[in-house]
Amino acid sequence: MNAIEKQLYASPNHRRYIIFITSIVLLLLIWSVTTIDLQNLESSGVKIASSILSGIISPDLQLLFTFTTEGVPYLLVETISIAFLGTVIGAFLAVPLAFLSASNVVPSPVAWITRFFLIIIRTIPALVYGLMFIRVTGPGPFAGVLTIALVSIGMLAKLMVDAIEDLDTGILETMTSIGSTTFEKIRFGIIPQLLAMFQSILIYRFDMNLREASVLGLVGAGGIGAPLIFAMSAYRWNEVGSILIGLVVLILLVELGSNHFRKKLVRG
Known part of the structure; x- marks a missing residue:
């Protein structure tokens, strides 16, 4: 049993590596979200989207x-x-x-x-x-x-x-x-x-x-x-x-x- 516990504790600890990679991914995700500008969204966008859906539902x-x-x-x-x-x-x-x-x-x-x-x-x-x-x-x-x-x-x-x-x-x-x-x-x-x-x-x-x-x-x-x-x-x-x-x-x-x-x- 002691040998198994020693082997378990001797296994490599990847916690720091996982935290580092997760932090980088989160920072990139936050930085990417900041590039989204909802102010440029046209007021007629919803109307156009509904027109596209209605065109698919009732095609020519x-x-x-x-x-x-x-x-x-x-x-x-x-x-x-x-x-x-x-x-x-x-x-x-x-x-x-x-x-x-x-x-x-x-x-x-x-x-x-x-x-x-x-x-x-x-x-x-x-x-x-x-x-x-x-x-x-x-x-x-x-x-x-x-x-x-x-x-x-x-x-x-x-x-x-x-x-x-x-x-x-x-x-x-x-x-x-x-x-x-x-x-x-x-x-x-x-x-x-x-x-x-x-x-x-x-x-x-x-x-x-x-x-x-x-x-x-x-x-x-x-x-x-x-x-x-x-x-x-x-x-x-x-x-x-x-x-x-x-x-x-x-x-x-x-x-x-x-x-x-x-x-x-x-x-x-």
Whole structure:
């Protein structure tokens, strides 16, 4: 019993560390709250909020179920297309960059240079890329596809590098000892280990890109974002409600589909 008590009292005491971290968090929280200025809150804010809620409750059904280029279904399909094509192009470019960033595949200097390049890509927000591509290609879905592709490269390559660096090299060494060619090692030793992980990463990124594509419409890069901002600027809350309902339904369907595919990948 004495030995147990000595061991208990000899355990490290983290009380000071916890108090120190808690104090810092509280100070940051208090400092952040002081930046909130309720005096700038417009008197019509409550009225606008109630108008938005009423628009969601009573949406414009004609806009919601019209299958024209101005209807919500067409805009949602356009948004999905932008996200899907951008994800595919970004993945096609991210795979070689991921291998060039893996320190167990290429020399360390090459890996660090490639990783620095990917960090630069990830640093710039998607909206900035969207504004840049709109100046180059003009407003429209093509600018959105290029933006999604470029934004996807950085994150996809980062996640793929982690999978590549976790490769079981013992399998490759065994294949080398039995005289396998480089193609055979890639086909039977590397691809089976990475395929499921890469597919899961792509599904996750497509889910994120769908939301990015919705936001990119705000700057004119196609999709459902542009009609949403126009309807809000004109205070057409019924149209806003229709667009938001369609967007929520789309996100839910994609979420259910992506979860289903991920479960199938995990189960093999």
